Amino acid sequence: MSKLVLISHGQLCEELKKSAEMIMGPQDDIATVALLPNEGPEDFQAKFKAAIEGADDVTVLADLKGGTPNNVAARVLAEGGNFDLYAGMNLPMVISYLNGQMLDMKPDLVGDGKAGVAYINDIVKH
Amino acid sequence: MAIIAARVDGRLVHGQVANLWTTKLGATRIMVVDDAASKSDIDKSGLRMATPETVRLSVLDVKTAADHILNHKYDSQKVFIVAKRPETFLALVEAGVPIKELNVGNMSQTDETRSITKSINVVDADVETFKKLDAAGVHLIAQMVPGDPAADFMSLLKKG
Numbered sequence: 001m002s003k004l005v006l007i008s009h010g011q012l013c014e015e016l017k018k019s020a021e022m023i024m025g026p027q028d029d030i031a032t033v034a035l036l037p038n039e040g041p042e043d044f045q046a047k048f049k050a051a052i053e054g055a056d057d058v059t060v061l062a063d064l065k066g067g068t069p070n071n072v073a074a075r076v077l078a079e080g081g082n083f084d085l086y087a088g089m090n091l092p093m094v095i096s097y098l099n100g101q102m103l104d105m106k107p108d109l110v111g112d113g114k115a116g117v118a119y120i121n122d123i124v125k126h
Numbered sequence: 127m128a129i130i131a132a133r134v135d136g137r138l139v140h141g142q143v144a145n146l147w148t149t150k151l152g153a154t155r156i157m158v159v160d161d162a163a164s165k166s167d168i169d170k171s172g173l174r175m176a177t178p179e180t181v182r183l184s185v186l187d188v189k190t191a192a193d194h195i196l197n198h199k200y201d202s203q204k205v206f207i208v209a210k211r212p213e214t215f216l217a218l219v220e221a222g223v224p225i226k227e228l229n230v231g232n233m234s235q236t237d238e239t240r241s242i243t244k245s246i247n248v249v250d251a252d253v254e255t256f257k258k259l260d261a262a263g264v265h266l267i268a269q270m271v272p273g274d275p276a277a278d279f280m281s282l283l284k285k286g
Contacts (some may be wrong), residue, residue, distance in 0.1 A: 022147075023141035023145060023146060024142075026273075027272060080183075099146070099149045102272065102273075123171075123175050
């Protein structure tokens with residue numbers, strides 16, 4: 001079973017999932033783990049480990065490289081965790097992942113995530 | 127090949143159309159049929175921005191769209207036609223464009239509309255247009271995302 005896990009400072013991950021569902025329809029295989037203001041890395045690590053348990057193909061998107069959610073996940077990865085971890089998550093990456101699932105292809109999450117970042121003034125012709 | 131899908135969508139090219147349906151359908155060209163947008167550089171620029179870079183875009187009025195399709199201009203392509211309103215598709219069908227199936231996506235709510243689904247809102251004139259499309263042999267479906275089953279739109283319309 002494939003699973004996408006979104007992790008973030010606060011509820012960005014939960015709301016990002018809702019935004020993706022507005023476009024791509026309901027997503028049962030997206031889990032979210034929010035680091036809340038009153039929680040420490042240990043609390044987050046417990047919730048994160050519970051979220052990735054049970055699935056054999058796990059992709060994790062973290063909101064910020066160097067932030068606690070990413071750092072905790074990176075530590076779990078370094079200790080032998082079996083999942084793909086990306087930082088800098090955005091809606092294009094989530095859409096890219098879901099389209100990859102739909103077409104049964106491995107998506108280029110970093111490429112698609114970067115391609116979705118643009119200075120629109122350069123595109124809009126005056 | 128030419129026309130692989132057709133969709134009524136008041137938002138024309140947006141998240142669902144550009145990122146989801148175009149990918150799922152493997153469309154190589156999105157054809158927006160809209161008389162007003164075809165004459166507006168601002169509309170066209172916005173539609174181009176919303177279209178994935180790997181997909182071509184046409185923004186045409188009804189007559190030009192029908193002419194291009196009937197003159198086999200896109201036979202080697204996979205064209206996904208999008209228009210805001212059902213009457214645009216009726217005009218295409220009446221001009222001889224072969225549309226077998228039409229997915230009714232987003233039709234937004236106004237003070238005059240009644241709701242068929244959360245995303246489809248119609249006035250009486252729309253119902254008449256859908257009946258004419260149905261009578262012309264166009265299979266009308268409502269399918270928000272590819273994972274959902276395609277609902278028979280004329281049945282939904284009767285219930286609504």
